[in-house]
Amino acid sequence: MATRRGFIGSASGISTAALLGYSASPSAADTPLTDTTSTGASAVTQQQAKDSIFAVNAGMRSNYATLKAELVKHLSPVIVVQNDAKGGRFTLVTANGQESVNPVAETFELAKSIAHVPLGCFSVIASYLADKIPNLPNADRIDPHDLLLVAFNDDRSTAWIEPLQAYAATLTAARKNLPAAGLPAALTTSCGNILDAALNFINASVQAKVFDMKSFEDFSGSVYPDIRVNMEHAAQAQIKGVQDTMKTWRAKVGEAAWADLYCVVLSQWTTSVLNQNTIIIKDCMNAAKVATHLIDLPGLETPKDPIFTALDNLARIVQDNIAAEMVFPKDTKVADALKGKEDLLSDEILIQLGGSAATTQSAPTYNTLSEGMCPVRK
Known part of the structure; x- marks a missing residue:
């Protein structure tokens, strides 16, 4: 995607050759050529000829960047979602300005905080795991090479004890204060079960000065039903918060503008497929x-x-959508590549490598749930 997704800013005050990183110093390739245009004959080196061609693309990129910078000012309405530990920060962008909210109730973050306890323990002990996979129910799903990369410390070391005890102190404080947090009864119970099981695992491991994947999986597997309860409460809080905000903003911008709404969800690669906010929105x-x-x-x-x-x-994306149809009016497949995630050279490269040309896939349709599930919809 570098062929069209990157750009070079204005080249004002900088020579094209310097901007692009090409040396203009004489070389063996700088053999004089003859320019026999209507302006008369003049000596042009090979490098100068190349630089003049490179300048064409630099000019395109500069023009492209200028158009994009101006287009940004006209994007409206747009909702930008920043996924975070609080369930997401939502920003509405309109011609009148911006407004941002964190619409999800604290229950979301509190439930996830305790659900993450097994991962917190794992992060302390993982590098001290033995690099041999024991007889586990999911042993065939563990990549031996990946395990070797993660378990980079000596499994005979006890250096994990101190940081694990420090984490246990954090868990102990949370367990002591849990009843005062005002959580729903079912969530309070599940959080207590997770914290108790984690402290039992830590205490047993510290006392024995040893642990293994089997003992850790016994702990993590035992609290899975409680983690599911926490996930249920977190999801409920996120759905309500997001839907309520979308309903409020829809009324604010009006039906006509809402019909053309763009939503951009920023996420990490690890959560970019079926992202939780994307599903709700x-x-x-x-x-x-x-x-x-x-x-x-x-x-x-x-x-x-x-x-x-x-x-x-x-x-x-918006300007590529228009450019695609106007620059490639005779080839809709290439136009779709410019509008989507494919690089324009991908098909040709596949052909030359002996493969078949890729099939341009249309953007995914997310609306798979039944009508009327979202209170925002009329």
């Missing part, structure tokens, strides 16, 4: 445009300016 949008207007934008980490990142990428 899809049924609150115009069903006819969900496939093209609900955009998951996965990244490696949270960008410094999430709103700009979302709008900048959305501007690329």
Whole structure:
């Protein structure tokens, strides 16, 4: 996607060759060529000829970036979702400005916090695991090489004891204060079960000065039903918070504008497929445009300016949608590639490598739930 997704900013005050990183110093390739245009003959080196061709693409990228920067100012209405530990920060962008909210109740974060306890324990002990897979029910699902990479410390070491005890102190404080948190009864019970089981695992491991994957999986497997209870409460809180906010914003922008709403969900790669907020939002949008207007934008980490990142990428998508049909009016397959996630050279590369040309897949349709499930829909 680098062929069309990256861009070079304005080259003002910088030579094209310097901007692109090409050396203009003489070389063996700089043999004089003859320019016999109507302006008369003049000596042109091979490198100068190449630089003039490189300048064509630099000019395109500069023009593309200028169009995108101006288009960003006209994107409306747009909802940008930043996935976070609180269930997501939502920002509504309209011609009148921006407003942001964290719509999900604290129950979401509290339930997930305790559900993450087994992962917290694992993160302390993982590097001290023996690199041999024991006889576990899921042994065939564990990649031996991946285990070797994770278990990089000596399994005979007891250096894990101190950090595990420190985590146990955190769990003990949470367990002591749990009744005062005001959680629903079922959630209080499940959280207590998870914390108690974790403390039992830690105490037994510290006392024996040893643990293994079997003992850890016995612990983590025993609390799975309680983790499911926490997941249920977290999901309920997130669904209600997001749906209520979408309903409020829909009334604010009006039906006509809402029909063309774009939603950009920023997420990490590991949660970019069936992202929780994407699932909820899809049924609150115009069903006819969900496939093209609900955009998951996965990244490696949270960008410094999430709103700009979302709008900048959305501007690329919107202008590519129009450019695709006008630049490639005679080849809809290539046009679809420009509009989607394919690189324009992908088909040709597959052909030359002896494979078959890829089939351009349309954007996924998320509206698979029955009508009327979202209170926002009329």
